[in-house]
Amino acid sequence: MLNLNETHNPKLTSWVASANDRKTDFPIQNLPYSIFRRKGQSEAFRAGVAIGDQIVDLKAAHKAGVFPVGLTPTLKTLYKPRLNKFMSLGKDAWSELRLHLSRALREGADKITQLEACLVSQSQVDYKVPARIGDYTDFYTSIHHATNVGKLFRPDNPLLPNYQWVPIGYHGRSSSIRVSGHEFHRPCGQLKAPDADTPILAPCKRLDYELEVGIYIGKGNELGSAIALDNAEDHVFGLGLLNDWSARDIQAWEYQPLGPFLSKSFASTVSPWIVTMEALTPYRDNWSRQESHPQPLPYLDSHDLRNSGAVDMHLEIHIQTAAMRAEGMPSERVALSNFNQSYWSISQMVTHHTVNGCNLKAGDLFGSGTMSGPNADSVGALLEATAGGREPIMLGHGEKRTFLEDGDTVTLKGYCNNDNAPRIGFGEASARVLPAV
Numbered sequence: 001m002l003n004l005n006e007t008h009n010p011k012l013t014s015w016v017a018s019a020n021d022r023k024t025d026f027p028i029q030n031l032p033y034s035i036f037r038r039k040g041q042s043e044a045f046r047a048g049v050a051i052g053d054q055i056v057d058l059k060a061a062h063k064a065g066v067f068p069v070g071l072t073p074t075l076k077t078l079y080k081p082r083l084n085k086f087m088s089l090g091k092d093a094w095s096e097l098r099l100h101l102s103r104a105l106r107e108g109a110d111k112i113t114q115l116e117a118c119l120v121s122q123s124q125v126d127y128k129v130p131a132r133i134g135d136y137t138d139f140y141t142s143i144h145h146a147t148n149v150g151k152l153f154r155p156d157n158p159l160l161p162n163y164q165w166v167p168i169g170y171h172g173r174s175s176s177i178r179v180s181g182h183e184f185h186r187p188c189g190q191l192k193a194p195d196a197d198t199p200i201l202a203p204c205k206r207l208d209y210e211l212e213v214g215i216y217i218g219k220g221n222e223l224g225s226a227i228a229l230d231n232a233e234d235h236v237f238g239l240g241l242l243n244d245w246s247a248r249d250i251q252a253w254e255y256q257p258l259g260p261f262l263s264k265s266f267a268s269t270v271s272p273w274i275v276t277m278e279a280l281t282p283y284r285d286n287w288s289r290q291e292s293h294p295q296p297l298p299y300l301d302s303h304d305l306r307n308s309g310a311v312d313m314h315l316e317i318h319i320q321t322a323a324m325r326a327e328g329m330p331s332e333r334v335a336l337s338n339f340n341q342s343y344w345s346i347s348q349m350v351t352h353h354t355v356n357g358c359n360l361k362a363g364d365l366f367g368s369g370t371m372s373g374p375n376a377d378s379v380g381a382l383l384e385a386t387a388g389g390r391e392p393i394m395l396g397h398g399e400k401r402t403f404l405e406d407g408d409t410v411t412l413k414g415y416c417n418n419d420n421a422p423r424i425g426f427g428e429a430s431a432r433v434l435p436a437v
């Protein structure tokens with residue numbers, strides 16, 4: 001069961017003035033985590049919590065005596081340059097710290113002077129991938145995406161028969177996951193034109209983005225054990241943004257029979273911030289399955305799932321080309337989607353992943369899969385937006401794109417809001433394409 005508590009109160013305001021701006025991603029109701037250090041310093045990376053345009057340096061706040069002594073074991077895990085240890089503590093520890101952070105950052109709090117000295121401006125820091133990601137599993141949970149992509153290859157039979165029964169996924173590569181703000185070279189690989197006899201080694205010509213939600217595992221499970229559906233979210237720390245860059249031409253040649261390989265492993269981009277599952281409580285939605293579709297097997301179905309298994313999380317893709325940058329033009333939004341389009345819930349992904357006894361570990365990352373909605377302006381990859389590269393999308397200032405060009409910067413954004421709860425955001429996951437080496 002999901003319960004609201006005092007940290008979700010929409011009326012709360014913070015003594016950090018920028019947190020009360022209605023447009024901020026980081027009001028006092030959010031309180032997401034990152035790993036940061038001040039720019040240009042050789043100091044250690046450590047954990048921080050966002051508030052408005054500032055970061056609470058948790059190590060400094062602990063040393064300044066802002067929190068009760070009983071929180072010391074929890075706070076010491078946040079001295080580390082990755083969140084894994086904190087993630088492994090489980091939801092009671094996360095929730096206790098959230099409550100104390102909320103109280104310390106509220107208007108009228110006790111130790112404002114001490115905590116104010118522990119704030120660092122977000123504009124003055126570098127971030128790091130927030131967890132040591134041991135394993136990365138990429139799912140495929142938007143039925144719109146699966147159908148759109150399937151149509152390109154199998155017009156008569158776009159959706160394979162397992163799709164409506166199994167949360168489809170594959171094991172990805174974690175070593176090339178990087179935090180927002182990086183650049184990467186266009187990958188090279190084997191390409192084979194449909195009419196060619198042999199493949200060639202060449203730079204990818206069909207470079208694409210994938211708009212995904214990143215799901216970070218908190219407390220893991222023992223090898224040989226399975227996680228039941230209604231306990232599944234106890235094992236999830238929080239959500240971030242994930243761009244699962246894809247080389248479609250490399251993918252098309254290599255993917256059968258074992259799935260994507262080098263077409264995905266050259267780069268993935270995550271947002272610095274992880275928004276906790278507790279912060280997302282006010283934005284949960286019913287999960288449903290159309291009556292005409294197969295209903296989930298019993299291990300993937302429950303009352304709680306139906307009641308609140310989905311997350312109403314708005315997702316956006318923005319592109320800024322090199323020409324736009326040269327003219328000082330801002331990035332342009334090219335798609336608007338929502339995580340509530342997911343055919344499978346977070347809990348179903350976790351439960352299915354462990355039903356064979358597979359052990360998840362703190363800091364593991366799941367990708368939701370490209371989160372496309374039903375409309376032309378809600379597709380999460382260029383492969384879909386351009387019908388496989390046949391119909392270019394037009395950018396507002398006159399450029400066209402079928403796939404990405406060198407110099408393009410792609411930025412994912414996300415936020416939640418509704419009538420009863422304030423807007424909370426996810427920051428951004430942004431990276432730029434450089435020419436092939």
Ligand code: MN
Nearest residue numbers: 138210244369
């Ligand atoms: Mn993907």
